[in-house]
Amino acid sequence: MKKLLLSILFGCYLLSPRAAHIVGGEIEFIYLSDGIYRINLIQYFDEDQTINPGPDANVEVYIFRNSDSLVISRHVLPLISEEPVEYSNPECAIARLQTLKAVWSAEIALDPAEFDDPQGYYIVYERCCRNDGIRNIVNPDGSGMKYVLEIPPLMINGNVFVNSSPILFSPLSDYACVNQFYYVDFSGTDPDGDSLAYSMTTPLNSSSAVALPTPSAKPHINVLYSSGFSESNVVPGNPPLRISNDGLLTITPSDTGLYVFSVLVEEFRNRVKIGETRREFQMLVIDGCEPPDPPVVDVDIPGNPTFNPETDVLTYTVGERKCFNFQVSNVTPGEEITLRAEGVNFDGDLDEIFQLNQIPVGVGESELLVEVCIPDCPPIRDAPFIVDLIAADNACPLPQLDTLRMMIQVQPPPNDFPVPSITDQTIVGQENVPFMPIPVSATDADTDSMTMKLVIAGLEDPGVYGFGLTVNTSVPGSIQADFTWNTDCLVSDFSELQNFKVGILIEDIDTCLVPNPDTLFFDAQIILPPNENPEVSSSISIPDEIELGNLLSFDVTVSDSDGDDVSLQLVGGNFDLPTYGITFPDASGNTTASSPFSWDLACSAQLYEDGQEFELWFIGDDADKCKVKNFDTLKSVIQVNYPPNLQPEFDPVDRIQTLRVNEVARVPIEAFDIDRDEITLSFAQGVRQPSQDIIFEPATGIGRVRSVLEWQPDCSLLRFGETRTLQDVVLQVVDDACPIRSIDTLKITFEIIDDSELQKTFLPPNVFTPNGDGVNDVFTLSGNADLNQNLPADNCGNVFEYIVINNRAGNTVFRSSSRDFVWSGGQFPSGVYYYLVKFTNSEFKGYIHLLK
Secondary structure, three states, X not given: OOOOOOOOOOHHHOOOOOOOOEXXXXXXXXXXXXXXXXXXXXXXXXXXOOOOOOOOOEEEEEEEEOOOOOEEEEEEXXXXXXXXXXXXXXXXXXXXXXXXXXXXXXXEEOOHXXXXXXXXXXXXXXXXXXXXXXXXEOOHHHOOEEEEEEEOOOEEOOEEOOOOOOEOOOOOOOOEEOOOOEXXXXXXXXXXXXXXXXXXXXXXXXXXXXOOOOOOOOOOEEOOEOOOOEOOEXXXXXXXXXXXXXXXXXXXXXOOEEEEEEEEEEEEEOOEEEEEEEXXXXXXXXXXXXXXXXXXEEEEOOOOOOOOOOOOEEEEOOOOOOEEEEEEEOOOOOOEEEEEEEEOOOOOOHHHHOOOXXXXXXXXXXXXXXXXXXXXXXOOOOOOEEEEEEEEOOOOOOOOEEEEEEEEEEOOOOOOOOEEOOOOOEEEEEOOOOOOOEEEEEEOOOOOOEEEEEEEOOEOOHXXXXXXXXXXXXXXXXXXXXXXXOOXXXXXXXXXXXEEEEEEEEEEOXXXXXXXXXXXXXXXXXXXXXXXXXEEEEOOOOOOEEEOOOEEEEEEEXXXXXXXXXXXXXXXXXXXXXXXXXXXXXXXXXXXXXEEEEEEOOXXXXXXXXXXXXXXXXXXXXXXXXXXXXXXXXXXXEEEEOOOOOOOEEOOOOOEEEEEOXXXXXXXXXXXXXXXXXXXXEEOOOOOOOXXXXXXXXXXXXXXXXXXXXXXXXXXXXXXXXXXEEEEEEEEEEEOOOOXXXXXXXXXXXXEEOOOHHHHHOOOOOEEOOOOOXXXXXXXOOOOOOHHHOOOOOEOOEOEEEEEEEOOOOOEEEEEOXXXXXXOOOOOOOEEEEEEEEEOOXXXXXXXXXXX
């Protein structure tokens, strides 16, 4: 065995003790029965990271809806198994690459009717963190994994959609070596037989670096590749890591390291994509492996020393011994050579055709010879079949192999196909008239035994339609049978099918069991009893027009002159009957059946939205003995006339209103309706109003309605230092007329101003006399009869903060932050006092005489 050189240095790839240890994984979704499914989460762990905790006892996955990324359901999955991932060759195992597979699984119930969104759903699980020794992504130990599985809707067009996600490929169980070709079959299987396509994709990052992030909706976050790496160069090599469309992963790596990669698997049914999954995993690339030294294969054809397998076809005739030597050279004593054969242009179990085994190389041996014998019956008749003969050693990390492709043609034993006694013809059967059996026989010139089988094109069981084939005698070289047909339509249902393509397959049991390429086909037709169409009629002449609010009623009858059973039903040509108050019970009977039609044309907004013309289809059908249905239809198109409706209107109002900030404005609003309908006054629906502080109570009334628009705008409506701005308030008035509702809108534009001019007229009083006479007893700047003596109103740029009063010595005798302050002079003597009124961005200074 070609073993790993002892000089390999693993120290470069030791992972930090603090590193997490999740290698990769995927999600599976499996259909069990209608409404019952199984969700599996599979994760792989780096077992060399022994300081890390083991797999979680439970995990939680989320199911999101694709159309809006809403969480539809959450499911807890318990841990059910843990097992190591085995190497391709256990003798190649190294300490730094030991992988554990953990599986969480639960059977869940989902109502398919609640999962019928056409855009499908996706299942998400997140976990942190990755190995910190990964080379090709940024901050690996701070990046987590996000596993996503896209699934189709569970119900489509009212039917449960049966589908399971792909069962994915085996994980990487081996390491790769620098400058050596590495390959692994990374393909999966689909339980439903859907087609799978494989491609490289970027791994997904978790939504946060916590150990168990809450699964997040789209958009998904990709990991960041380190400098020099990308989706097309995720593992460097010549060529870099690639995957074929059918799942063969290949690379000849050029640099050592631990690399993470992701494979996308898309699922197609009837060429339409229905889902996708992805598998994340890691690849370890090391150096110091023995150079590849694969075995070399050749063949030795007895009696044909110049045979060239690249250009020549190996041909054998009947009776000839079909054996040759398969040579395997460049082998080493002690290693084991595995031999196998793979068909190229045919399917079949080649283990039975080529008796090849695992062969150990003995001491002193440098070449192996294996005799290969071709069977007398070839897998392909009358043409060469192509086969690959493969020899593989047990080198590490992966077997090295060599392949020899051969083209072989084998002349099979001679065989004459059976000859039938009848030729193509047309068979006509009369319903319930006894059918005379038709004898069918065949002979075989080789005196082979034969079988005879009845087939009907497009049908699995010919007996469903009364066809039969009874073999009477069968001896080598001869077979005889009777073709029968029971034409009673009480036994077989011929209502949908009366013409058949009948085939009789006669097969001989020859040495190689070569299938007979010909099937004897002939036409069969059944003639059913005549059947007259039923007739449908109404008790009145159905009107073409009807006014809204009326009642339309009449009877409809179906009759049949043959005396057959009849049935009667009503179908709306362009609308759903119950939605519009139409009743017409289905009726059935023998020879005749009747049902009452009733349409109460009460007001309906839906009625108006669907138009004015309504098609009514009264359908009568009969069912004779053979269940063949004939139809008669009474069609009526009724036009519904709707009354006119005048639009409500607003009373005139000033459409431009000026408001000061922090002042209350009240605007009366009235509207009327000439038709005297009930009308409702409110804010316009769907229109964004400038402030939530606007008060406008909805009002409803007959013919006329009134409400008051009240608003005290604040400074938030003035932005960026503006002193004025325009704001639109939109109102609506709607009537309740049916089916045509009318609406009118009113837009009032408010000019919001911040008046700073008021502060320019501020002229405070300069004297007060606290003598108790009730006149000018206190000093205040609010509530004065002379408005100019009051503090200016706050505006958006200037707000009152405080007043301070000082004596001549500069000592403070009074201070207040209230706009409504009052100073009575207290115990202070008469004299002149100085005050400062402070606003946010301005101040007023003055003096006041205190006279006692």
